[in-house]
Amino acid sequence: MKTVPSKWARRQPPFRVMEVLKRARELEREGRRVIHFEVGEPDFPTASVIVEAGKRALDDGHTGYTEALGIPELRNAIADDYRSRFGINIESSRIAVTSGASGALNLLFSVLLNPGDQVLMSDPGYPCNEAFVRLVGGEPIRMPVDQRTGYQPTVELVKEDWTADTVGVILATPSNPTGAMIQTAQLEAINDFVVERQGFVMVDEIYQGLVYEPDMDEVATSSLAIDPGLIVVNSFSKYFGMTGWRLGWCVVPDLLIEALERAAQNLYIAPSIVAQYAALAAYSREGFGVSEERRLRFQRRRDLMYEGLLDAGLEVPLKARGACYLYANVSSSGIDAETFSARLIEEYQVAVTPGTDFGSYRAQDHVRFAYTANEQDIRRGVEQVGHAVRRFQNEV
Template identity: 45%
Template sequence: MNAPNNPELQAARALQLAQRVDAIEPFRVMEMVKAAADLKHAGADIISMSVGEPDFTAPEPVAQAAIEAIRAGHTQYTVSLGLPALREAIAGHYASAYGVSIDPRRIVVTAGASAALLLACAALVNEGDEVLMPDPCYPCNRHFVSAFGGKPVLLPCGADARYQLSAAQVAEHWNARTRGVVVASPSNPTGTSMTPAQLQEIIQAVRARGGFSVVDELYSGLCFDGAPVSALSYGDDVITVNSFSKYFHMTGWRLGWLVVPEALVPVLEKLAQNLFICPSAIAQYAALACFSQEALAICEARRLELKRRRDYFVPALRELGFGVPVMPDGGFYVYAEIDKLAHKDAGDSTAFAWSVLNDTHVAIVPGDDFGFAAPRKHVRFSYATKYERIQEAVDRLARVLSR
């Protein structure tokens, strides 16, 4: 919206905002969430397939640990790098889940994965640095780079590449201004993973050019078609980002972590001390219970439930006429093509998403958020909602698309 018609924007401009604000676009997912909430408040039966949030909440042992932490008075500041016991527990999880040995001193606990990415970009990105990313990708990743004066360079990655960046693209587009890459496996919005060979090749290509590799592994615990692989298997110079939000279902607790080269730890500690002081003490004490046998069993059962939903939903979308050329193998997203649908808005994903919300009360997300490579022909579905609600969403979509 232009400033002359927007009093709020005019008032903001009067404050002489920093130029970096202009480089950060609105997060359209959240706009859709707000609109769906307004309809729900007005009495509509909304099926949310927009926001990337599991319908499960934290396992009971985790909730109980939070209560016990509050009662015991464990609510004050912790050290900026996180509780030593939690860093050790995370390292133990890498050993058991991924077969990777990690020194706990390399683990930095953060106020969510967003804070982890923010710290990584603050430490690594200079004004004018270019950072390579796949297109499509999670929008906030490129905005973190922009916030520190860097230039995110999005490289189109189609279904034939499982929507993932390749080492060949890294080699082709690397120049004197390129500083590193940010990739995700499994990816938001596509739910697709890199093969181990693909991941290793990218890391080697970046390493050979003296750059950094940041790998978003938020959904690595939610892999459905094979054992998860961590990028940490391919060298101590790799930086990974993870979170308690997805596999452990602690979205509102705002707790994540980084694994970084040992030399980077004091740098991130200094930044964290100044920018965040420390992550939530209560969330950290609660997260210690995530690695109990009881909590892990709950999370594994939920992972299988998400797989059950995927195995129903993807074929159902294809039956309705959506294009899903690649089976998502992790997370809880489907990046679907709409351009061959018999619908008036099949050529415009934003118009299509709003039409679906208004006509069916199913909330989905247009492709615009996720990059510049054919976003108008894609929408993202999140199947992190109950199986029966997904079935109902399919029925509603079928009624609209059959008109």
């Protein structure tokens, strides 16, 4: 019997945020109160209009498989939403409903890559993309981004790292872990460069909707407005608050949809039927009302956390206009990000994610703070961070 995990499995680094969460749960079981700034999951429950639609779906007997690309009603609802909210015309036949954005990314890299193909992605960036690319024999290539590039890849970086083996680029706007949004001009330039080389540009828009006062020159709606031929990934997890329902989608060029359908049929058959019927209600007036109200609460939380982290003595290079994260430089504390995170939870019961979860470029200088906790917790949490920073500084 073979019980040795594959090379791919052995290469997977732990998702450190999950280790932090595990430790937080242990402390909570011991009766300690932990403030959660680690998980990228809104603390709000799914809007009741969506939950009720899910319950009705079960009562109506929607308990079986659906089409691999999702029920037509939901694909149409997604296409209608691009049209009505953003003025973007996308045929519903180009939309695949998936098991979260994770399912979409997994499917897309499976149908786009051959072994040895290189894919460019930002560092820091969403770590799971490396795993999806490696799973099918591809090679993730990280592009270091920082304050100078607005924490997003630039066309210069793409040109620098493009080789004969490169087949595409994955971007995320707003991004995880920095919340940075891409400039329209940069996306256009990257797209022109990549299209000329017959590569793909994939944009992860999972934080679409969680945007606060974007600049005029940033992509505030969807990258599809720039080029409807782009590959776009999205999800019901964040703006619509449905993380646990495991539902997302992607928009792909016509030429890819059949391959994507076959991959979905083979890899997981279909996305959850209950989640799909529930998600239809996200597009109702009431559904949008709840999501919008929560967006405004996120904005207040961001402002509160940003000010609090500055008061705590940390540098926050970007007051991000999107997503639900602030990426702070903790080097003034005199200790590295992993030690900072480990000590913060042990000594102050505040859980955060070290930058090392998101890549290696200046990762030990940075920590991601998620403002997915309520305002009271944010106030208390950043106060604790201030005590911690002063203690760590005095030890050096």
